[in-house]
Each structure stands twice: as C-alpha cells, then as structure tokens.
Amino acid sequence: AQSVTQLDSQVPVFEEAPVELRCNYSSSVSVYLFWYVQYPNQGLQLLLKYLSGSTLVKGINGFEAEFNKSQTSFHLRKPSVHISDTAEYFCAVNGGYQKVTFGTGTKLQVIP
C-alpha cells in the first residue's frame, strides 16, 4: 500500500519570497515521486519527478524538490515565487503499480 500526506492545505506567501510545500509518503516498496501543478479549471501538469539517482530534482518554472528517503519526504521548493505561481500543487507517489496515489493538494497563494 502507498499513501501521500500534504499537511498544508493552503500556503500564503509574498511575491519574491521563498516557498516550501511539504509532502510525506509511505510505501512498502521503492517509489517514484511526482509533483503536479493545477491552474484553475485546468488539468494537472507535471512539474517534476524523482525516479532514481540524485535526490535533488529540478523541474519547470524554477521549482525543485528533494527526495529524503529516511524522512520519507519529497518537499517542493522555489527560491522566489511569482504571482503566476498561484495554483494548487499535488504530490503523488507510485510504487510500480498501475495506480498513482495523489495527495489532497496544497493551494499556493502568492500575495503581491
């Protein structure tokens, strides 16, 4: 079984400030990890993914995430956010099964 926890349902942050969106997972097997972004009334778009190798993964729009196996975490970070980053962000995990498990999402609100 696998699960994902996104503890923060909403994160407000001022423009140009750094942000971290937290994600913790549990799985009985090795996992692939993903972050997706969803803008209002749109589908989800893949931001980045961790498959293996370097634990620091860089994605689109200046986002990066760090895989921490001992803490079973995959937190998403950006050093300086823009208004256009306002969206909902989903962490997801797959342990090699046909189904991906998504977190409940974190709404990032960038304040001008």
Next chain:
Amino acid sequence: SQTIHQWPATLVQPVGSPLSLECTVEGTSNPNLYWYRQAAGRGLQLLFYSVGIGQISSEVPQNLSASRPQDRQFILSSKKLLLSDSGFYLCAWVGTGSTYEQYFGPGTRLTVT
C-alpha cells in the same frame, strides 16, 4: 507528440439524466487510461482505470461506469445522475513501460442541478 482531449468542457445536467463524457488520446498506442473526479475542496479521486480495450477496473462503487471501446478512447457514463456527481472530471494517460507519470486532459466541469 501526444495529446489528450476531453469533451465537453462544461456540462449542466438535471438530476436523473444520463451522462457521457469522452476522452481520447493521440500520438501513443496501448496507453493506460484513468478517470478521476475532483469535488470542491477535495483532492483527486480515482474512479476507473483501464490497461487495454474492454479492460476496466473500478475503484469506487457508485452509479458511474466506464468503457474503452477503442485503444485510445475512454468513456465515462451514468444512467442517472445524482447531485453528488457534480465535480471536475479529469482523464489521464500513462505510456506503457513508462515510469507512471500521468498526463492529464483539460477536464470537464459537470454541474448536476
């Protein structure tokens, strides 16, 4: 390149009416296909997935059904809609032999009145 289409984009239906949402994928063959629902303030709920033509796995017992009549076509249906069926429906695909990153369609906003 691969693209995924969903239609209609928005739909308003009365309670008790039937439903048919369609999803098609271009530029790939034999994909895994998925239907999700997002209700207001909630995350993604996996409804159905399919690994091939005519192969449907149901995740949540409900009054919805899914079919895959062609390799790249996935249909979500209901005979009688309930108010609780309102939500944002998303179709997604995964390439065979991939690492399971999913690619999503633009979604259908369904409002049951």
